[in-house]
Amino acid sequence: MKPDRPSFAVVAERRFRLAGKAIIEQHNPYFLPVDQQRELCERNGIPFISFAHYDYLGLSKHPEVVAAASEELHRQGTGVGASRLVGGERAGHRVFERKLADFLGVGDAMSLVSGYLVNVSLINYLMGPRDLVLIDELAHNSIFVGAKNGRYDHRVFAHNDFDDLEHKLDDLRGQYRNVLIVVEGLYSMDGDIPDLPRLVALKEAHDAWLLVDEAHSYGVLGATGRGLCEHFDIDPKRIELTVGTLSKSFVSSGGFICAEQGVIDWLRFTLPGFVYSVGLSPAALGSAHGALDQLQAEPQRVTRLHDNSLYFRDRARAAGLDTGAAIGCGVVPILFSSPMQTMIASQVLLEQGVYAPPIVQIGVPKDQPRIRFFISADHTHEQMDKAIGIVAGVIAGNAGVGIEMQTAVMGA
Structure with missing residues (x-):
């Protein structure tokens, strides 16, 4: 008699749990339909800001x-x-x-x-x-x-x-x-x-x-x-x-x-x-x-990207946030003390129209969860200040977290 073996689906489920399924069971910030989220924010009168995309020079809709x-x-x-x-x-x-x-x-x-x-x-x-x-x-x-x-x-x-x-x-x-x-x-x-x-x-x-x-x-x-x-x-x-x-x-x-x-x-x-x-x-x-x-x-786009990146990094550091070894050019991470704090910060950001998914298990050491902010030549100081202020509030414990996300995924 052949020994009982778990099905492919069962093996996949086990590996998913090992990869951190428990962290996202209450709120899954991944695979967000960004176009629907943008439309939802606009309907609710909230400007949608993305720090999750690699459009460094702001050319995707040029x-x-x-x-x-x-x-x-x-x-x-x-x-x-x-x-x-x-x-x-x-x-x-x-x-x-x-x-x-x-x-x-x-x-x-x-x-x-x-x-x-x-x-x-x-x-x-x-x-x-x-x-x-x-x-x-x-x-x-x-x-x-x-x-x-x-x-x-x-x-x-x-x-x-x-x-x-x-x-x-x-x-x-x-x-x-x-x-x-x-x-x-x-x-x-x-x-x-x-x-x-x-x-x-x-x-x-x-x-x-x-x-x-x-x-x-x-x-x-x-x-x-x-x-x-x-x-x-x-x-x-x-x-x-x-x-x-x-x-x-x-x-x-x-x-x-x-x-x-x-x-x-x-x-x-x-x-x-x-x-x-x-x-x-x-x-x-x-x-x-x-x-x-x-x-x-338009080489001035590169100059704007450099200026914006340094602005974001320096303002984040001035707010007491940990940006690690970032030089302030294109990519600026903000590091958190725990995966849960990282998830909460990402959730609060999204509730206020700022899309910046957390990195908690894959691609970084488990003791260094973070949110990566991809800076664009098209970001404004007001947008960057808003994101930094929200994160600083979460870390200080001053930001409330909604029980349910008002996202297109959860049903608008």
Whole structure:
């Protein structure tokens, strides 16, 4: 007789509980239909403010960006129909990639349909059995998923601790054929950045390669939004590989890889995540291209983003809130003493028209729950002050919490 085994659904339920189901049983702030919530707030005379989205430059509803997406959609239809290698190429793909590479100061760029796919596919493809990948401990999940499934060795170094990285390079470099160091340009949970000048010096001294994930730093760091290299005034061609997403500053979807032109030419024919996936859809391509054009035409948006981010961070700190190591550029977290306090703060914010979901179990240490505030060039001082005041009130114990949320999910 076969032993009784729990069903797939039962196993899933157990894992859900381990992942923190109990925390959200009274109020679930996730998967909120944001469009319905906005409509609900407007009907009730409450201005809706989002700090949950990556629209750093405020371009998602820019008329020129919307028009570019619409034009490409109507000209090409809804899809590309195949892998670009065997039938999905459109002239606009290469035009956009060439313009993006020129803007970023790199040899060439290639786009993929998923930013997550970029890291999972690229690192596994590049590195082999005699290689080592050294990863910042707070790097994105896509990097670690690739590392765990790779044929190479991988080690973690302490976050932004380049003494630790240097020790590992000194101890291990001679044992491997190739070594790849992986960091992020702007860490999306903490809002801090790596010391790129030291990183470049370390990788060059140890004959290693460097990959910088600039998903949150392109369009955000640097005087004109060209990312971490512009922020530190370092030639981007000294970095072997950078990757980015089109879902943040470029208000679209997808990802891209930047490298020397010869490297990109090779990857176009061989990288599994590119070869076996379709190209960007016409609407996604048009919106990303339109956003890039507006970023170049309106560099003042980057300046406004910088000013707003520093304003939010400094005002939050002045209110006694813990913003961790955030430099005040694009992402500013506020840390709480417990998951429950974090959930309450998010609930009170939403009751007053401010959307900023809590991060309590996934992606951060369990003892560091937080709300991430993604700052936009379009946020006003009044909106930021409102959010900070609400959070400060919750932490001080002065903010009442409604028993039921007046949200579209709960029924308006």
